[in-house]
Amino acid sequence: MNRKPIAIVLMVLFLSALACSSQSIEQQAKDLIAAGGQTAAVKGGSLAQTQAAGLFATAKAGVAEEAPHLKETAQAAVLTEAPQWIETAQAYAATQGPEFQQTAEALISTEGVDAFESLSIAAKGQWIMVRAYDWVEAQAPYDPAGARKGYRTDGAGLVSYAWGLKEAGQPVSPDAQALAYLWSIDITYEDLAPGDILNNRLPEETGYVVLFLRWLDDEHTRFAAYELSPVTGTAVESALTLDPCPGGFTIRERESFAPGPYLPQRKK
Numbered sequence: 001m002n003r004k005p006i007a008i009v010l011m012v013l014f015l016s017a018l019a020c021s022s023q024s025i026e027q028q029a030k031d032l033i034a035a036g037g038q039t040a041a042v043k044g045g046s047l048a049q050t051q052a053a054g055l056f057a058t059a060k061a062g063v064a065e066e067a068p069h070l071k072e073t074a075q076a077a078v079l080t081e082a083p084q085w086i087e088t089a090q091a092y093a094a095t096q097g098p099e100f101q102q103t104a105e106a107l108i109s110t111e112g113v114d115a116f117e118s119l120s121i122a123a124k125g126q127w128i129m130v131r132a133y134d135w136v137e138a139q140a141p142y143d144p145a146g147a148r149k150g151y152r153t154d155g156a157g158l159v160s161y162a163w164g165l166k167e168a169g170q171p172v173s174p175d176a177q178a179l180a181y182l183w184s185i186d187i188t189y190e191d192l193a194p195g196d197i198l199n200n201r202l203p204e205e206t207g208y209v210v211l212f213l214r215w216l217d218d219e220h221t222r223f224a225a226y227e228l229s230p231v232t233g234t235a236v237e238s239a240l241t242l243d244p245c246p247g248g249f250t251i252r253e254r255e256s257f258a259p260g261p262y263l264p265q266r267k268k
Contacts (some may be wrong), residue, residue: 037097071227121266125195128267132211132226135235142228144205147173155209158228158235159197162211163267176200176207184265189242189249191264198225198251198262208258210251213237230257 135148135158146153150171151161155174165172165183174183180201186198192212199209208229216222221242228235231254242249244263250260 016096047123091106124267125193128162128195128211129213129226131164132158132235135161135228136226136237139234139236140228142230142232155226155228156207158226159209159211162195162226175204176209177203179209180263180265183268185268187264187266189264191266192223193266196264197268199265200250200258200260200262202258206258208254210238210240210254210262212264 090206138148140148140153140158142154144152144154149159149161151157153172154173156176156179159179160171160173163183167175176199179197180199184197184199192198192215194213196212197209198212200207202208210227212224213226214226216224216239222241225238225240226235227238227240232238238253240254241252243252243255246259248261248263251258251262
């Protein structure tokens with residue numbers, strides 16, 4: 001009996017069974033992968049939501065913690081970069097011809113006052129300090145007989161320029177006494193904000209005024225200010241000290257030539 005055909009048949013049957021078994025195993029593997037994928041997707045989605053909530057909370061806390069520093073950095077950038085912005089704007093106006101300049105002047109004359117009055121105290125203060133910084137950066141020299149951009153180059157003149165004081169469209173530089181009674185309102189020392197002044201309200205040469213910038217200590221006895229005096233020689237930022245005196249406070253570093261009391265005031 002020839003057993004070779006039987007062996008061949010058995011081999012064919014074995015290979016067929018193996019093929020079927022392989023397909024079954026492959027299908028089972030695919031089913032397991034699909035099921036595992038769905039489970040992983042569900043778990044992954046839940047994990048992603050949990051992690052997202054945690055990340056959001058962390059980010060929110062980070063923003064709350066960093067916001068004051070970011071604000072201070074932005075304000076510092078405004079004060080340091082503003083003169084360059086001004087110069088850029090002026091240069092642009094010069095290249096655009098008389099029509100552009102006339103349009104700008106017309107807008108300023110009709111909208112400027114109302115626009116300024118609509119600003120918040122903080123925004124007004126920033127606007128004032130940016131203007132004052134123009135003199136500080138240029139180191140405008142002290143000269144009561146001189147002028148810069150139409151304003152007298154002394155302490156009251158610096159304030160007048162920073163405040164943008166004008167009469168009939170022309171720059172005016174009242175002395176410290178006139179600033180106090182015609183252009184300012186009284187505030188408290190605790191209300192002092194950037195752009196306000198400390199003014200001894202005396203006439204002519206004995207009068208003196210500084211432009212308040214910020215407090216330098218928690219006790220509110222040390223402060224930074226922009227000023228232009230015979231002592232400084234040019235427009236500068238100074239660190240000054242308030243000392244109690246009859247009627248309020250005097251500025252220790254300026255008492256010898258411009259006695260107090262210095263009263264806190266704000267532009268009307």
